[in-house]
Amino acid sequence: MSKKEAILDAALKLFTENGVRATSTKSIASEANTSEALIFKHYGTKDHLLETIIKKAYQTAAVETNLYLKGLSESAYINSMIELPIHLTRSNPGFWRMQYKIMPLNPISSRYHENFMRPCQLRLTECFSALGYDNPVLEAELLLIHIDGVWKYFAAHQPDASVKKELIEVMKQKYKF
Secondary structure, three states: OOHHHHHHHHHHHHHHHHOOOOOOHHHHHHHOOOOHHHHHHHHOOHHHHHHHHHHHHHHHHHHHHHHHHOOOOHHHHHHHHHHHHHHHHHHOHHHHHHHHHHHHHOHHHHHHHHHHHHHHHHHHHHHHHHOOOOOHHHHHHHHHHHHHHHHHHHHHHOOOHHHHHHHHHHHHHHOOO
């Protein structure tokens, strides 16, 4: 692992455990077995380091999500969106735990998440419209609220896979999938 990756991993771990404000660059350097100077050389500031972690994780999530959702019929897309919290929190659990903790107070974190979810909202609206729902815009918004709450629950509480699956199945039943 390169020093840059070690810094990112250490920062993610400490930001998740302690929060961004309570994590010093000195503690990140110690965790990564490197110097603070190297952190500043590669990332400039702690905020830029955080944004790098967030950007990298959302880029990976976008690629995975696009592959997962590509080319699906309307009902299959909605069904897969209902399952999305399982895939997101399983693929990068540390990041989603950190994101859960910092998103309410961090505009950078919130902005990346909104940008990540925007295409899903547009596609869900199209799907609900094609399936004949009375108010596809509100249906899409409601499902996204559910998805947002579910991934946060999974990140915060880390339930067993069987519990995750059961919760997702209940939601699918509500949409009759």
